[in-house]
Amino acid sequence: MIENTRSIDRVATAILIAGLAFVLAPLAVVVITATQSYEDFLARNFSLVPGTHFAGNFREIWTRTDLPRQTLNSVIVGAITAAGRIALAVTTSYAVVYFAGRGRGLVYAAVVASIMLPLELMIITAYQVTANVALPLDAVANMGGWWGALFGAPLDLQWNLLDTYAGISVPMMAQGSCTLILVQFFRTIPPQLARAAIIDGAGPLRFLRDILLPLSKGPLTALGIYMFISAWVQYMWPLVAASSPARTMAVVGLARLQEDAERIPDFPLQMTGAILVTLPPLILIALFQRRIVRGLTLSEK
Amino acid sequence: MPETRSNAGIGLHGLVKSYGGAPVIPGLDAELEGGEFTVILGPSGCGKSTLLNCIAGLERLTAGRITIAGREVQEEEPKNRRLAMVFQSYALYPHMTVAENIGYALKVARVPKAERMARVAAAAKLVELGDYLGRRPGQLSGGQRQRVAIARAVVREPQVLLYDEPLSNLDAKLRQDMRMELAGLHRRIGATSVFVTHDQVEAMTLADRIMVLNKGRIEQFDTPEAIYHRPASAFVAGFIGSPAMNLIDVTGDGSHLRLSDGTALARHPHRGPAILGIRPEQVQAAPGGIPAAVTWREDLGAHCVLTLRLGDGTALRLATGPGQAAGTAATLRIALPAAALHLFDISTGRALAAAAAPATMKAEHDHLPS
Numbered sequence: 122m123i124e125n126t127r128s129i130d131r132v133a134t135a136i137l138i139a140g141l142a143f144v145l146a147p148l149a150v151v152v153i154t155a156t157q158s159y160e161d162f163l164a165r166n167f168s169l170v171p172g173t174h175f176a177g178n179f180r181e182i183w184t185r186t187d188l189p190r191q192t193l194n195s196v197i198v199g200a201i202t203a204a205g206r207i208a209l210a211v212t213t214s215y216a217v218v219y220f221a222g223r224g225r226g227l228v229y230a231a232v233v234a235s236i237m238l239p240l241e242l243m244i245i246t247a248y249q250v251t252a253n254v255a256l257p258l259d260a261v262a263n264m265g266g267w268w269g270a271l272f273g274a275p276l277d278l279q280w281n282l283l284d285t286y287a288g289i290s291v292p293m294m295a296q297g298s299c300t301l302i303l304v305q306f307f308r309t310i311p312p313q314l315a316r317a318a319i320i321d322g323a324g325p326l327r328f329l330r331d332i333l334l335p336l337s338k339g340p341l342t343a344l345g346i347y348m349f350i351s352a353w354v355q356y357m358w359p360l361v362a363a364s365s366p367a368r369t370m371a372v373v374g375l376a377r378l379q380e381d382a383e384r385i386p387d388f389p390l391q392m393t394g395a396i397l398v399t400l401p402p403l404i405l406i407a408l409f410q411r412r413i414v415r416g417l418t419l420s421e422k
Numbered sequence: 423m424p425e426t427r428s429n430a431g432i433g434l435h436g437l438v439k440s441y442g443g444a445p446v447i448p449g450l451d452a453e454l455e456g457g458e459f460t461v462i463l464g465p466s467g468c469g470k471s472t473l474l475n476c477i478a479g480l481e482r483l484t485a486g487r488i489t490i491a492g493r494e495v496q497e498e499e500p501k502n503r504r505l506a507m508v509f510q511s512y513a514l515y516p517h518m519t520v521a522e523n524i525g526y527a528l529k530v531a532r533v534p535k536a537e538r539m540a541r542v543a544a545a546a547k548l549v550e551l552g553d554y555l556g557r558r559p560g561q562l563s564g565g566q567r568q569r570v571a572i573a574r575a576v577v578r579e580p581q582v583l584l585y586d587e588p589l590s591n592l593d594a595k596l597r598q599d600m601r602m603e604l605a606g607l608h609r610r611i612g613a614t615s616v617f618v619t620h621d622q623v624e625a626m627t628l629a630d631r632i633m634v635l636n637k638g639r640i641e642q643f644d645t646p647e648a649i650y651h652r653p654a655s656a657f658v659a660g661f662i663g664s665p666a667m668n669l670i671d672v673t674g675d676g677s678h679l680r681l682s683d684g685t686a687l688a689r690h691p692h693r694g695p696a697i698l699g700i701r702p703e704q705v706q707a708a709p710g711g712i713p714a715a716v717t718w719r720e721d722l723g724a725h726c727v728l729t730l731r732l733g734d735g736t737a738l739r740l741a742t743g744p745g746q747a748a749g750t751a752a753t754l755r756i757a758l759p760a761a762a763l764h765l766f767d768i769s770t771g772r773a774l775a776a777a778a779a780p781a782t783m784k785a786e787h788d789h790l791p792s
Contacts, residue, residue, distance in 0.1 A: 321527035
């Protein structure tokens with residue numbers, strides 16, 4: 122729709138500016154506060170006058186807190202989670218779109234339903250299983266006590282993944298939104314390509330590797346970045362799954378910067394930390410901005 | 423490439439294909455000879471693409487056998503049937519260059535790189551694509567993409583080449599050029615070719631033999647000449663030829679074929695109801711003939727097509743000879759020459775043997791559809 126009426130232009134501009142102000146104002150407060158020193162802050166409370174202490178705040182964050190290490194944790198967990206989600210989504214979508222198996226509609230529905238079931242809902246179960254991955258196996262083996270009757274003692278396998286990268290990221294992988302989007306994308310790829318590949322002698326895995334994945338590069342990149350960021354901002358599960366500062370993720374670490382409830386919080390330091398934690402996803406988006414937009418229009422031309 | 427003729431004939435024996443109980447092909451037998459160019463012709467939904475996919479191995483048969491070069495292949499993977507296929511929408515891999523597209527099958531088959539390059543170059547040369555090997559399909563025109571698709575098929579030196587409506591995405595001019603090229607290509611590589619189309623012109627010009635398919639059954643499987651001049655059924659008669667053959671319900675009294683109002687259309691010894699077929703170009707204007715009202719006039723330049731209404735309301739089309747003016751008269755008298763008549767059974771639509779028109783209708787060759 123192209124409208125050239127001037128009044129509409131003006132109103133639109135005004136709305137955009139208002140929206141921009143609404144979104145940017147908290148960020149401005151964050152950045153300004155990050156430049157103040159704790160002493161400034163104690164003296165003047167929140168103020169919009171920028172200070173000169175940003176370098177000092179940053180140095181303190183970098184040398185005296187676990188945040189740099191935790192940012193690295195977030196990068197690692199985010200990458201593992203994104204990769205896992207994509208890998209699951211590719212295989213599921215490939216099966217749903219290209220293979221006429223029985224019950225594939227059911228599988229697809231179940232995967233999509235998982236979008237409506239956030240990890241937070243099952244957090245206690247997830248915690249139990251992560252604390253002992255063998256728990257379901259034990260439960261089945263000890264059902265009715267037959268393992269104990271057979272071998273003298275109930276099966277008691279232990280495999281604790283709490284406070285490990287795998288323990289944090291694997292439960293976050295089970296999420297269906299990638300599958301939903303990839304299925305839609307795969308359906309836009311002409312089915313004759315698959316037939317041509319069959320005639321050319323390519324098996325299912327060959328087709329996936331040589332044709333489907335290269336064609337899906339755009340959406341996969343976009344999804345990967347989205348999934349990385351959505352793992353980055355997770356709070357609840359990383360809070361529960363990782364207890365040591367060495368495995369804690371950045372967002373959780375950020376919230377833990379001020380644990381001493383007696384003191385007035387060092388807001389300038391926290392805001393500096395917030396800037397550090399925001400940077401990696403921001404850089405990622407800046408680098409891949411065009412690919413993200415192109416990837417999500419779901420067309421490959 | 424040497425002029426060879428593949429001797430890989432295709433045999434279809436009791437072929438049945440149904441989808442969820444509904445038969446698309448209820449049972450089909452045919453022998454396609456080695457090196458022959460067979461066109462499968464039929465309206466959409468007649469099962470022609472299904473038949474092709476069955477031969478290719480892209481669809482599993484419900485029952486029946488397929489042999490290629492005498493070997494049963496219905497349980498074989500497509501890649502083991504030594505065939506190649508050209509698709510309607512080209513189905514090129516968009517992310518690969520022309521050379522990669524053409525060479526993909528060889529790459530999958532682990533043909534050494536040097537040989538692969540040589541064969542890709544030869545195939546590209548065959549379809550005159552040598553200069554475009556580094557481009558991607560998105561940078562090519564429709565005709566060029568079609569050539570890539572053909573090169574991709576011939577590079578594997580298949581015994582059997584399958585074409586699934588390959589020209590239907592091209593514009594009219596290009597289609598004509600590609601038709602000629604396909605015919606030339608077939609002469610050069612001599613693979614047994616099966617070409618699916620709904621376009622009678624493609625069928626008439628390309629085929630050694632045409633298989634006319636209707637609702638999954640073969641209506642007629644014969645040379646283009648026989649299909650045109652001796653249609654085996656009213657369906658074939660109405661499907662081939664442009665404008666289409668007139669098909670009129672008549673009743674024979676032993677000496678004449680009459681319309682429902684008793685008007686005698688032509689002399690014929692047939693008794694009982696039948697369908698009379700006559701090509702529009704063989705309906706003649708004749709003083710003292712049957713009176714007919716002209717209801718529509720189409721001047722196509724080379725000739726005119728008149729739509730006439732006979733006494734009982736039956737519509738009949740008449741095509742004038744080349745260059746012959748249609749006149750402006752509102753009524754016309756016409757005659758149907760006995761030699762040009764086709765008679766079909768009223769219930770089965772099959773040609774009635776006695777009515778088969780003689781094959782020596784010399785004048786008809788001028789009227790092949792174009």
